[in-house]
Amino acid sequence: xxxxxxxxxxxxxxxAAIDQALYSSGMPEExxxxxxxxxxxETYLRSLIYVELRALHGIDWxxxxxxxxxxxxxxxxxxxxxxxxxxxxxxxxxxxxxxxxLLEANWSLVEPTLMNKEVLMSRTSELLAIRHRLGHLRRPxxxxxxxxxxxxxxxxxxxxxxxxSYNRDFYPDSNLADPVVAAWVRxxxxxxxxxxxxxxxxxxxxxxxxxxxxxYAAAPASGDPISGxxxxxxxxxxxxxxxxxxxxxxxxxxxxNRNARQLLVHMLLDSGxxxxxxxxxxxxxxxxxxxxxxFDAVLLNLRSRREKxxxxxxESPMRSIHLDPRIEMxxxxxxxxxxxxPISIFGA
Numbered sequence: 001x002x003x004x005x006x007x008x009x010x011x012x013x014x015x016a017a018i019d020q021a022l023y024s025s026g027m028p029e030e031x032x033x034x035x036x037x038x039x040x041x042e043t044y045l046r047s048l049i050y051v052e053l054r055a056l057h058g059i060d061w062x063x064x065x066x067x068x069x070x071x072x073x074x075x076x077x078x079x080x081x082x083x084x085x086x087x088x089x090x091x092x093x094x095x096x097x098x099x100x101x102l103l104e105a106n107w108s109l110v111e112p113t114l115m116n117k118e119v120l121m122s123r124t125s126e127l128l129a130i131r132h133r134l135g136h137l138r139r140p141x142x143x144x145x146x147x148x149x150x151x152x153x154x155x156x157x158x159x160x161x162x163x164x165s166y167n168r169d170f171y172p173d174s175n176l177a178d179p180v181v182a183a184w185v186r187x188x189x190x191x192x193x194x195x196x197x198x199x200x201x202x203x204x205x206x207x208x209x210x211x212x213x214x215x216y217a218a219a220p221a222s223g224d225p226i227s228g229x230x231x232x233x234x235x236x237x238x239x240x241x242x243x244x245x246x247x248x249x250x251x252x253x254x255x256x257n258r259n260a261r262q263l264l265v266h267m268l269l270d271s272g273x274x275x276x277x278x279x280x281x282x283x284x285x286x287x288x289x290x291x292x293x294x295f296d297a298v299l300l301n302l303r304s305r306r307e308k309x310x311x312x313x314x315e316s317p318m319r320s321i322h323l324d325p326r327i328e329m330x331x332x333x334x335x336x337x338x339x340x341x342p343i344s345i346f347g348a
Contacts, residue, residue: 030140037148038134040346041127042099044155046091047325047333048162049102052109054265055214055231058282062090064106066098089325096131100124112215113162115154123151152348159345161215163336166277169210169235170219178225180234180280183288184209191292195299203299204241209291211235211280227284233265236291237275243302245274251327253297260290260297267327268334271305274298275334 007015021027053061094102100121103110107117114120130144172178174185183189184207187196199205213219217231226232247269256264263282268275276294278287328334332345 028139030145031134034130034140034145034148035134037145037152037348038131040348041148041152041155042096042131044159044346045099045103046094048110048113049099049106050091051162051166051265051333052106052113052214052216054279055217055233056109056281058279059263065091065094065102092325097128100128109214109216113158115158119154120151123147127151149348152346156345159332160336160343163332163345164338164340165215166212166233166333167335167337168212169237170212171208171210172226176223176225178227179284180209180227180288180291181225184236184291189288189292191289191295195292195295199238199295199299203302204243205299205302206239207295208237208239209234210237212277226280227287229280232280234278234280234287234291235275236278236294237273238295238298239273240302242304244271244305245269245298246301246303247323247327247329250274250297250301251324253301255293255297255300258289258293259286260293263287263290264326266333269327269329270334 010018018032022029022032049065050061053064057064103114104117104121111117126147130140130148132138133140133144172181172185174181176185184192187193196207199207211226212233212235214231214233217229220226220229220232226234251267260276263278263286265277265279268277276291278290280287323329336343336345
């Protein structure tokens with residue numbers, strides 16, 4: 001089956017809007033290109049600081065991004081009928097002018113995954129000028145696109161480090177004196193006793209518990225517990241054989257409302273597996289319970305791969321605008337690992 005081009009995958013209304021803006025409203029073509037590149041830059045920076053703050057502070061991370069973001073988020077709650085998939089994400093309400101100071105204030109967390117601090121900070125005024133031109137519908141400078149693409153190229157190495165480390169799994173020793181290991185490797189949690197073998201026999205779903213280490217953090221010494229460590233993330237992975245998850249239904253499942261959604265960093269989706277990441281610094285008993293809740297939700301929201309409609313088979317695997325930003329599919333956070341080379345993260 002021949003893959004369709006990006007333009008062919010657009011809806012009729014999307015094509016019409018772009019066509020009208022470019023050819024009837026005088027929108028410069030460079031502006032569309034510039035916005036696309038800025039989207040890559042800003043979404044990467046926001047997602048990066050989100051992951052690093054979650055790994056460091058756990059559930060308390062939102063208290064470290066500044067009150068202005070949460071205040072704007074609360075104001076937006078009065079317009080819930082217009083809510084987008086990002087409305088529960090406080091970082092999406094952080095003004096871009098405060099994003100760069102937030103990165104600078106947490107430089108020890110992001111240093112391995114960005115670029116030279118002096119270089120990036122010296123470019124901040126130029127980058128914000130480009131952002132303001134976009135936001136105020138001013139025509140771009142002829143060098144704006146080149147400036148943005150150069151910054152993206154300079155971020156390539158760090159972005160690869162950020163993504164690959166997120167997907168570099170370490171498997172804890174089954175004898176480790178750690179509550180989460182006891183619960184889900186030794187199978188002492190009540191939900192583990194109920195579901196691990198049942199899932200394998202009845203659903204062809206195999207569970208694995210691992211952990212990952214953020215680039216700024218140190219891996220635990222041999223014999224040291226993982227729970228309570230900053231900069232580490234638990235990863236509960238469900239390997240699927242002839243089934244796959246239904247993303248929207250899985251995300252909305254009431255099992256996740258109990259505890260898991262509050263602790264969750266990401267729900268990672270792939271055709272052959274689904275995984276949930278949780279900060280190791282958070283309460284170990286709550287994390288163990290959250291893994292059990294995710295387990296129940298996964299088993300309730302699987303479908304055979306043969307159930308896909310013809311339209312779904314033709315559709316691009318691009319992220320839906322209706323999915324919560326904590327759901328990662330076809331992004332660096334779930335597809336880039338140490339073997340994914342050579343690769344260009346931004347393609348700039």
